Amino acid sequence: MSSSTQDLIPQLQLGNTFGALFIGVIIATMLFGLTNVQAFFYFQAHKGTGITFNKLAVLWLWILDALHMFLIVHCIYYYLVTNYANISALTIIVWSFKLQIIIDVLIVYGVHVLYAYRIWLVAKGRSRALPITVGIIVILASGVAISMIWAVYQCRMFSDLVKIEWSTYLTLATVTFVDLVIASSLCYLLATSRTGFSNTDSIITKFMAYIINTGCLTSICSMTAVITCAAMPNNFVFLGVEFLLAKLYVNSFLALLNARSYLQPTTDTNNNSSDMHMRHAVYRPELNIKASQDEESQGSRKNTFKHSGDEVMHITRSAVPHRPIEVTVETNSFSSV
Structure with missing residues (x-):
């Protein structure tokens, strides 16, 4: 063992360096x-909706997350297994460590773009100034x-990371700021979508809670x-x-996609047919006309929160009110919000 390596051993604290990385990989x-x-x-909740944008986004994020998982595991395996007791190798930055930073950036800003x-979709029919600004x-x-990324790829030794601390501060502070902008924008759009109906407003409030909680977690x-x-x-x-940052971003976006399935009451639908027919014996317009108007008003506002593959029901009524009529319900899929 060389004298330079012997001098390095007393100064190397594995607990708060590669031990911290090992704990990070476990979590x-x-x-x-x-x-x-x-x-x-x-995918189970939307298995009958075909290929949609949200499904492709979920698949893409999962692939990036799996690749990020592979890279950080390789990084730890390289230092703690392949180069076990090789102190000199612990000072060099392995290729997988640098590449995982690129995947991390792709995940974080990919999620930001999806938000x-x-x-943009939630603001449909309103001013486009807010989504354009975001x-x-x-x-x-x-x-x-x-x-x-450019600064990290200029580093060869872990000691060089101390020289580019400014890039870490600037990037993470920027990410936190973008999280704040996105969360506040979504909450503003949802808050201005309140309808006055207790059920709809309750769902809006729960969506806002999901957005705030996930945004706070990543921040x-x-x-x-x-x-x-x-x-x-001087440690890792x-x-x-x-x-953990990339994993939290992926989970926050998936949680928001699944939020409607958690919050909306389940309804019995026939997935094997695109048309449903319901027959009623008697139709009394004097009792149902006001309720139908309220339901249509409420339903038009609920479309704000529908995802890809959701179903909307259009009711066609007969023009003759004094005899039994046939009510036809057609189900159509539309793009997500």
Whole structure:
């Protein structure tokens, strides 16, 4: 063993360096398991809707998340197994560590783009100033992430990461700011969609709670990485926290997609046929006309929260009110919001 390696051994604290990365990978595997559960639940809930944009988005995020999981596991395996007791190898940044940062950025800003797209859809029929502003902010924020990737790829040793702390602070602070903009924009659009009906307003309130909670969770993770990097720049605790960031973003978006299935009451539908026919013996317009008007008004506002593959019911009534009529219900799928 060389004298330089002997001098390095007393200074190397495996507990708060590669031990912190190992703990981060363990927690990341748990979150990846949760990603699998949520993706499976989404595909099961929408298995009869064909190929939709949301399904492709979920599949793409799952592939990126699985690739990110593979890279961080390879990183830990390289340092703790392949180069076990090889102290000199622990100071060099392996290729999988650098590549996982690129995948991390693709996941985070991919989720931001998907949120911006949902804001665009929810704002349909209103002013486009808010969704356009959010889209511009997301695009500008991606430039900050690209600068961080460039700075990391200039580093060869872990000691070089201390020199580019500015990129870590700037990127994570930008991510937190974008989270705040997206969450506040969605909450504003939902709050202005209140109808006055207790059931609809209750669903809107629950959606807002989902958005705030998921946005706070990712923002807390980003700020924790910033704080640990500033307080402990000479260890890898902040890197272990960053391993969790991509997993939290994927789970937050999947949770929002599945939120309607959690919140909406289940209804009995016939999935084997595109048309449903309901026959009523007697139709009394004096009792049902006001209720039908309320239902149509409420239904038009509920379309804001429908996802891909949801079904809308159109009721066709006979013009003769004094005899039994046939009510035909047609189910059509439409694009998600």
